[in-house]
Amino acid sequence: MRDDAWWDGDDEDERIASLQRVLAPLREPPRPWGDVLAQARIGAAPRERSRVFPIAMLAGVAAAIAVGWLWGRSAPQTVVVEREVNVASPPEVRDVPIAVPVPVPIPITPPREEVAPSVAPEAVDPPKIVRARAKPRAPREKARSPGEDVDCILDPNLAKCRGAQPVPRYDDGLPETLTTGDIKAAMAKVKGDAQRCGERYDAQPGEQVKVKLSVAGETGRVTQSVAIGTHADTELGQCVARAIEAAQFPRFRKPHLGVVYPIVM
């Protein structure tokens, strides 16, 4: 089938040919097939990791929940033990809890009924019941102290575990985001290190290595730095990305800012 069948006639053909000549500078030669093949082979590894990482995260979360649950369970168990004495009190004692200021948590009610028959029916003074029921609150208050806080057990480096005040997340004086000037100023300090990568890996003068950064607003630090484009998987790209990781930006209000920055070797 000839091309002409698709068009209105010779005039249209001429117009198309003219447009094709005008648009010719936008054509690009294909990149070497080897580049694609190499990237596909390298890319397989991160994909495997990306499956492992969520599983590890889930396992970690599950472990944290389990520890928290076990720890949380220890307090009610203590309550139950103390209640064994109290619950076995005579019927008139059972009326006393009305006077107790803090209601007993609902989850511990069933154990009370199960435990009560097995305990000897010894008389207990009502005040003891009040103490016994008030005690369960004590461990919870203690739990907020650094030594026993489950968060501190899991991570002693947390601010609250060191007795320090938590840093406020946002400061009203901070800008919403970084300006181009802020970014350039911060990058200027690490650009020298990045350019030394060019010397190390024999980059051509004027060669560009594009790096994609993610900057955390709360700290102004680089949370992720990867080379993109033609140097995505080259040693030069990785070297430059590592050098850029050291950049320190001013803090800002947005949680994160993505930046694409070309470093000229």
Place this chain on the structure above:
Amino acid sequence: MPGAVEASGMDDGVERLVDEIEAVRAVQGGDLGAFAPLYAAYWSTVHGIVLARARTVEVADVVQDVFVVALQRIAELRDPAAFGGWLATMARRASVDAVRRRRATTDVTDDVRVAVPPPRIEALAVLQAIRELPEAYRETLVLRLVEGMTGPEIALRTGMTAGSVRVNLHRGMKLLRTRLGDGEEVRDA
């Protein structure tokens, strides 16, 4: 026609399709090298699809990513004959993702002054006019005018029907002609 790839009849198309099916099966069987002819055959198609949407500076990167992902996920392609449409869909999604990423990131130049040659400026102006056309016409026009593909070949490579391609080209050209002021601005560089 310079740069055009001739679509030389139905037989050639069928023969090419058979070759492609064999190549796709070979890649699915683990022979990654068999992807090379597919890469060569479809590079301009993917380039055109991406160029119709993404920024010109990132087109080559996005195109490469499309082929990398295609190579990694080709086992998921059930019908090897649908490779062209499958790849075209992947290219469309990748270019849309690239546009979204552009909104989420800040590009900072390194004060590199690169002189853009006048022919490229003119080409970019025409490309911009094409990108301002309705979505349905952009891709077909770029494949025709930039990549030099013929109508039947666009249909073969993208999985679109020949009728859709013909209509898109015809109406798209009409609109483009209006936008470009009936040929006043389009002159050979």
